[in-house]
Amino acid sequence: GAGVSQSPRYKVAKRGQDVALRCDPISGHVSLFWYQQALGQGPEFLTYFQNEAQLDKSGLPSDRFFAERPEGSVSTLKIQRTQQEDSAVYLCASSSPFGGIYEQYFGPGTRLTVT
Amino acid sequence: AQSVAQPEDQVNVAEGNPLTVKCTYSVSGNPYLFWYVQYPNRGLQFLLKYITGDNLVKGSYGFEAEFNKSQTSFHLKKPSALVSDSALYFCAVRAGGFKTIFGAGTRLFVKA
Numbered sequence: 104g105a106g107v108s109q110s111p112r113y114k115v116a117k118r119g120q121d122v123a124l125r126c127d128p129i130s131g132h133v134s135l136f137w138y139q140q141a142l143g144q145g146p147e148f149l150t151y152f153q154n155e156a157q158l159d160k161s162g163l164p165s166d167r168f169f170a171e172r173p174e175g176s177v178s179t180l181k182i183q184r185t186q187q188e189d190s191a192v193y194l195c196a197s198s199s200p201f202g203g204i205y206e207q208y209f210g211p212g213t214r215l216t217v218t
Numbered sequence: 219a220q221s222v223a224q225p226e227d228q229v230n231v232a233e234g235n236p237l238t239v240k241c242t243y244s245v246s247g248n249p250y251l252f253w254y255v256q257y258p259n260r261g262l263q264f265l266l267k268y269i270t271g272d273n274l275v276k277g278s279y280g281f282e283a284e285f286n287k288s289q290t291s292f293h294l295k296k297p298s299a300l301v302s303d304s305a306l307y308f309c310a311v312r313a314g315g316f317k318t319i320f321g322a323g324t325r326l327f328v329k330a
Contacts (some may be wrong), residue, residue, distance in 0.1 A: 148317045
């Protein structure tokens with residue numbers, strides 16, 4: 104693919120439901136980031152993968168948030184027992200070759216609304 | 219604490235005039251600095267970065283930014299604004315480890 108893709112683009116969940124958000128990074132990109140962007144704010148770091156290894160998960164707001172990248176390509180962000188405060192746009196970005204020194208390529212985001 | 223500040227929520231400029239979008243930062247050690255732009259209904263796009271070297275860096279679409287270590291600033295500039303430059307601009311800094319911290323964003327309006 105030409106860029107980072109995310110699915111679904113929009114997700115409405117009832118409070119208490121589990122959701123799974125998918126990210127397909129640019130082929131060959133080693134680094135993958137997840138961010139949470141609240142309305143009117145900048146993206147906030149959630150977690151970072153280098154290949155399949157989750158090297159930094161310091162930004163995950165609670166143990167209800169879980170991310171994986173089992174084969175070092177596609178990544179899934181899972182939110183269990185969603186709460187209203189989880190409503191936000193979730194952004195995925197990939198980068199090459201390592202770390203955050205180089206520019207990140209962002210997907211269009213998944214807008215999550217918890218009702 | 220490491221942080222990025224964009225002191226202006228909105229910047230208005232007339233087409234053809236120079237524009238500046240301000241950014242200041244606070245990090246430990248040497249900063250890696252970035253500017254991203256977000257157009258309506260589109261993802262964030264990379265504009266430019268400062269890693270090391272010349273304090274003036276040039277990026278996409280005629281934008282440039284000046285790194286000022288003493289003032290801990292990384293202001294985004296363009297000599298002549300276009301209406302199509304109207305968008306939301308984010309300054310970002312690489313903090314310790316792999317975390318990138320973004321500012322809250324500045325909305326740029328360029329009037330014809």
